[in-house]
Amino acid sequence: MTTETTGKAASPAVAVSGLSLSGPQGLLVTDVALDLGAGECLGLVGESGSGKTLTVRAIAGLLPPGITQAAGRIDTGGRRVGMVFQDPMRALNPTFTIRRTMREPLVQHHGLARKAADRQALDLMRDVGIKDAERVAKCYPHQLSGGLRQRVLIAAALACEPQILLCDEPTTALDVTTQAIILDLLHRLRQERQLAMLFVSHDLAVISKVSDRVAVMYAGQTIETGPTEEILRSPRHAYTAGLLRSSPSAGRPDEPLFAIGGIPPQRPGEIVGCRFAERCPWAVPECTSAPVPVVRHGDRHLVSCIRPEDVAAGFARPVEQGGWPPNPEAPHADA
Numbered sequence: 001m002t003t004e005t006t007g008k009a010a011s012p013a014v015a016v017s018g019l020s021l022s023g024p025q026g027l028l029v030t031d032v033a034l035d036l037g038a039g040e041c042l043g044l045v046g047e048s049g050s051g052k053t054l055t056v057r058a059i060a061g062l063l064p065p066g067i068t069q070a071a072g073r074i075d076t077g078g079r080r081v082g083m084v085f086q087d088p089m090r091a092l093n094p095t096f097t098i099r100r101t102m103r104e105p106l107v108q109h110h111g112l113a114r115k116a117a118d119r120q121a122l123d124l125m126r127d128v129g130i131k132d133a134e135r136v137a138k139c140y141p142h143q144l145s146g147g148l149r150q151r152v153l154i155a156a157a158l159a160c161e162p163q164i165l166l167c168d169e170p171t172t173a174l175d176v177t178t179q180a181i182i183l184d185l186l187h188r189l190r191q192e193r194q195l196a197m198l199f200v201s202h203d204l205a206v207i208s209k210v211s212d213r214v215a216v217m218y219a220g221q222t223i224e225t226g227p228t229e230e231i232l233r234s235p236r237h238a239y240t241a242g243l244l245r246s247s248p249s250a251g252r253p254d255e256p257l258f259a260i261g262g263i264p265p266q267r268p269g270e271i272v273g274c275r276f277a278e279r280c281p282w283a284v285p286e287c288t289s290a291p292v293p294v295v296r297h298g299d300r301h302l303v304s305c306i307r308p309e310d311v312a313a314g315f316a317r318p319v320e321q322g323g324w325p326p327n328p329e330a331p332h333a334d335a
């Protein structure tokens, strides 16, 4: 979403503007803008490779080696940031007991003595619903279920008493029942601790449950941001509309599943205009001849599209009645 931020709170807990990240292959994330307030959950959604994880890692100050911030601003106002990763098995050291994993940040960052750190670790584990914390503390990660491992990871993220919690696909590796339990837990913690939460998922159904607002990423850019309910009901960018139509649970149960034709651009940084134009049924030549402006709809809904009204009107119709019209300008529309 070019250089404008989403304008949520007067003093947001996190404000990102104009963020570009580059790697050995060139620009991977371009001009990302988002913000979130205390106690608010922003869902970050988009297909694989759209730049969600790199954006979150940039906010956490944990960019992987070889990736650098090429432009933009990340402002967390000096607040403490915790992070929960997708795969707890990879995030937890397999050679450490849970007690040792939990102890380290408490000793290193809070200067607690070993015994006090261990007591605090047990309290944190109980806080995230681990009932037999004493037993779990003695286990190695491989001895625990996926849900329990994720609870441990959340407890470890809380050890630094974060005001901002970044969750990168925290439930993707879990079965649906455990997923629901972990989502409830995160919701409770957010309310109790007034956490500003950034929640990454490719699953719109999950995003619709947890987030107040949604930012949609495509090919390294934020292309639409707004209140969750509004984005799900009336998307104004064709990519968001396609994503919704292709989601079995967030889409329309009365319609057959739909797939957006084509693939994301290989070198998105070289595209002057809209990066989705090649796959967009509403695309016209103007979409690719100049940078796309950010259009505001109401107070808090922003979209990078020159035909947002047409997309919104199209989404209101079933696919066969023009909800996803064929576009002769879009070479890969039927691929």
Ligand SMILES: Nc1ncnc2c1ncn2[C@@H]1O[C@H](COP(=O)(O)OP(=O)(O)OP(=O)(O)O)[C@@H](O)[C@H]1O
Binding pocket: 023, 024, 028, 046, 047, 048, 049, 050, 051, 052, 053, 054, 055, 064, 065, 066, 067, 202
């Ligand atoms: N460590 C890295 N080195 C080089 N390129 C990377 C690295 N990490 C990510 N990328 C590239 O940056 C782009 C964005 O990746 P990112 O992991 O942020 O996407 P994502 O939206 O989180 O995808 P997923 O949903 O699959 O996790 C991709 O093209 C990816 O290949």
